[in-house]
Amino acid sequence: MNAASSDRAQSEIVDRSVMVRRAPDPNFYALVPLGIGDGSCESPVSYLCRLALEHCVSVDDLVNEGLVHYSPTNFRIWRHCSAWMKDGAINVFAKKRTVALRDALVTATGIQAIGQLSLASLDGVIDLAGMSTAPRRHCPLCYQAADFGRLFRPVLWDLKAVNCCPIHAVQLVSSDCGQVADKRRSRWHRVHMPGVCSECGAIAYACKPHSHIEASPTDLWVARQSAMLISAVSSGERFDASSMPERIRKLASLIGDGFPFRAAAICGFNKARLHDWIHGVRPIKYAPLLALCAASGTNAVDVLRGKMQWEEEAEFRYAPHAKRPAVNSLDELREKITSVLAVQPDLSVSSVAARVDCDRSTIMKRLPREAAMLTMRWRSAQRAGTAKRKLEARSMIEAVALKLRAAGKQVTVRNVWLESRVYVGKGSRFEEAFKLEQEEENDQPC
């Protein structure tokens, strides 16, 4: 080792010994979540969108290029933001995605309160699967009253059980864009921001006028129960999962006057399921819990706390899901293809795909039999078309040749052009018919 390198090595040792490493700062803005400790607490995706807007980046970029450094999860597999923007499950609880997003946001901003934005802390206490709603909804009066800087999307609106706003007592409305297709902004110019139509950019969804429909007392009761629960969760309250079966048994006994299983019929759910909830086989879902609370006159959040107070009963009853029809999406697609073929039977796979609004590869991969049938039909139609065109060309050239001979002229490319304005030279579709005509002419005896 020479003097210079020993000096460098020495200085590095000193560097390491005397330098005090600062804890790495979270690089993202310490944006305060809105509505913490309140029934209208902000959802995690709403926070994410606001953070992206403040940093002047798209939500996709924020997740894929920014938050990815703060999380072991590869967010790129989630596809683009708009896919999960529409999925309320992240806001309520989707184990892999909600927890990963929440943890990344907490680390990136240093704001611990972000951990309380979803219902993740209720996991195990109740069954959170299927608790969220797919179509996006909002309360038009909430957005009308808010300033642009205070726009956010509460997690309450993503609950499937909730159909109205507990503050304004009006029904939630669909958050679809009201503009015609050509007035919507292209995907690259869209900004994802809660309270703003991402497709046309209208603030407070002003693109679609809504009439305010008053909520029913039952809907209002459900919305208020849900708001109370969200308020407790967002203020950091934790609930004991182990005592839930006992509390459910207590509620059921009260409803059934000492016979817990009578509660099943009163509330509208299956007796076998009630057995499972009482014996801890599986956690109760949110809607049956609400039904038990409504029938017994308690608040759902009080049941979770274990401090039940009896109040007036509500009319809410559990309604099981209507059974799904046995038709799956492929059957629907097959039907669409059949209806298209009924109008025009010899279309190619690509043409059919364009008409039924799906990808060509979907038909090729998922419906191979239909794809094979389409290909066969199309080829035979093509073949028939080619033969037909050849015949037409032949008869036309014969007619022209006849005229030329009658006039005492030779059948040449120039003469055919002058007579009929049809080019029969190299590359023309009449070339083959013309050659045949010439051969026939040559074969004739002089």
Place this chain on the structure above:
Amino acid sequence: MKKLDFSEVVRHITYEERLIYSRLTREQVLALPDRQKIRYFFSLRVKHRLRDAAEDRLAHLLGPNTDTGIFTLFGPTGSGKTALAETLGALMKSTDLGQRPFIFVSAPAFGTAKVSWTGFFRSVLEAGDEPMIDEKRAWSLVNGYLLGSGRRADLPAFRNAVCHMLKNRSTQLLAIDEILHILRFGDFAAIMDTLKSLSDAVTCQLLLIGPYELFDMVTSYGQVIRRGEMIYLGRYRCDREDKEKNKIDLKEYGKIIGKLMNQWPVESRPNFEVVAIDLLEATLGVVGLLKEFLTRCLILQTENNGVWKSGFISEALKKAHSINKIREEIEAGEAMLIRAHFDEPVIKPARLQEIESLIVRANE
């Protein structure tokens, strides 16, 4: 042993490094390797009268309760303007998450006649520890619609991002060093308008740092005259007609030399205090030039195994042609300030006294 190159050794001394050096004991300093010793000495920041006065004035003007939006800190090269701004930044440092009350940015030079605002805004974003700079996109509110741009990292995107960064990081002061790199080229009024609108958009104060030329440029912009303040960080002198003032300056300069020599990181310490008057003349009374001279002396002594040798002083001092050039610039700047009546009251002192006595009498 490889010769120590001054400019290479003292490059990029961070605030954290300065903080660590300031906590070292004399024994620890003497135990440092040669390279570190020189960095340690060059990292020293000495408090002195002129600097303290400028710092007090600046600190007094900062804060939300003043209507001063743009400050101009100017003075001769090496007078400690950048150091003063950095010290101010250290004082304003916040422990709150994601907050940067002070952002210091050195305006980039591009060598062309056109100002690259994209490059400037990028520097501001980098100085504010902004993540994902290349992914920035502009958005705006137009007639009840939120409209986004499809382009990334363009000028509107950067301007938007800077405004949001200054707001979200709660930035109170944005210091722009070497502002002449921007102001020297292009439309001066338009540049100042851009800077002012940036400051207005986020209610953040701007500190422009530069040499004497900055005074001349900034005073020609009306907004700065009305809403701005000029702070001059000058030099010590011993060539004035007022002998008393010269004496005070010389004494202060001696003190500065003493403070620096107390931190000399070699056992054998040359006594520069006794030649304070000669050093004041040779370094034009500029503390930065003095520190540079002493650091060069230290390098020479360190390379000579810590033994002081005669002849080091002439080797370490800047040559006459360089000093004369700097002197010309400084003197021209000082003459300009005198011509512009800089820092002089608008009413004559005698009349001012009369006014004050009249006010008192009226009250009685």
